[in-house]
Amino acid sequence: xxxxxxxxEFSASHLYHNPALSAEENRRIFGxxxxxxxxxxxxxxxxxxxxxxxxxxxxxxxxxxxKTILEREIMERMDHRFLNYxxxxxxxxxxxxxxxxxxxxxxxDPKITQGxxxxxxxxxxxxxxxxxxxxxxGPA
Amino acid sequence: xxxxxxxxxxxxxxxxxxxxxxSDHLSDEENFRVYGxxxxxxxxxxxxxxxxxxxxxxxxxxxMIVNLVDLDDFVQREVIEAFDHKSLNEDVESFxxxxxxxxxxxxxxxxxLKHFPxxxxxxxRVEETSNNAFEFAGEEIPDRMTVR
Numbered sequence: 001x002x003x004x005x006x007x008x009e010f011s012a013s014h015l016y017h018n019p020a021l022s023a024e025e026n027r028r029i030f031g032x033x034x035x036x037x038x039x040x041x042x043x044x045x046x047x048x049x050x051x052x053x054x055x056x057x058x059x060x061x062x063x064x065x066x067k068t069i070l071e072r073e074i075m076e077r078m079d080h081r082f083l084n085y086x087x088x089x090x091x092x093x094x095x096x097x098x099x100x101x102x103x104x105x106x107x108x109d110p111k112i113t114q115g116x117x118x119x120x121x122x123x124x125x126x127x128x129x130x131x132x133x134x135x136x137x138g139p140a
Numbered sequence: 141x142x143x144x145x146x147x148x149x150x151x152x153x154x155x156x157x158x159x160x161x162x163s164d165h166l167s168d169e170e171n172f173r174v175y176g177x178x179x180x181x182x183x184x185x186x187x188x189x190x191x192x193x194x195x196x197x198x199x200x201x202x203x204m205i206v207n208l209v210d211l212d213d214f215v216q217r218e219v220i221e222a223f224d225h226k227s228l229n230e231d232v233e234s235f236x237x238x239x240x241x242x243x244x245x246x247x248x249x250x251x252x253l254k255h256f257p258x259x260x261x262x263x264x265r266v267e268e269t270s271n272n273a274f275e276f277a278g279e280e281i282p283d284r285m286t287v288r
Contacts, residue, residue, distance in 0.1 A: 098203060127151060127153075129149075130147060132148075134144065135144050
């Protein structure tokens with residue numbers, strides 16, 4: 001099995017606010033991420049696909065195809081968007097790095113038909129990231 | 141609740157510390173053969189980067205596995221305060237008897253962080269410089285590697 005990873009970057013805004021909690025609780029839990037008008041990040045997304053290289057092409061999947069999928073499914077949905085209001089997959093969720101990574105996994109998993117989605121790693125900044133794996137698969 | 145998706149949260153921290161690679165079990169000559177300039181008598185330092193990765197269920201009320209403030213406080217207390225701007229050989233008890241290679245540093249940091257009460261410690265990574273990195277995920281053999 002070979003693992004291949006492609007990286008993209010997108011910029012988006014968000015805020016953390018749970019309407020079921022009081023203003024004070026929101027402030028206490030989320031701190032400045034609760035500021036009402038939101039704020040933004042440059043996100044870096046790494047998508048890892050696992051599979052056996054095709055004996056004819058030598059590829060697990062064509063990187064051009066993966067690039068097209070990421071452009072269509074992620075960039076068009078999330079780049080230069082307000083994640084809370086403009087991304088339906090994050091509706092009624094706090095758009096933390098964990099939840100965005102999980103939403104990205106659920107969007108990409110059915111779209112990757114050559115090889116198999118192995119890992120999604122999403123950096124909100126150089127020092128903060130979330131990762132998703134299929135349960136039981138574990139890190140490579 | 142069972143979850144088809146395993147989710148992890150990672151955070152990177154920095155500390156600066158000095159060390160000297162020198163084993164009391166080896167002669168001076170052997171120390172220099174094994175460790176080279178890392179064995180120079182008065183030690184030297186690095187800007188270390190520590191990556192801490194934890195896992196757990198994502199709390200639906202907060203969207204978080206763990207609030208980063210709680211993880212930051214724990215890592216600060218258990219590792220950064222103990223190591224930052226210190227001599228690993230002189231100021232960290234366990235390195236009085238073991239050589240503070242980055243391999244051993246990984247194990248020491250994992251020991252200090254594995255009791256984090258709010259999420260499961262999955263692995264740590266220590267970058268001694270931007271050109272070398274070490275990872276440690278504990279001594280347990282992961283399920284997928286179990287010989288049946």
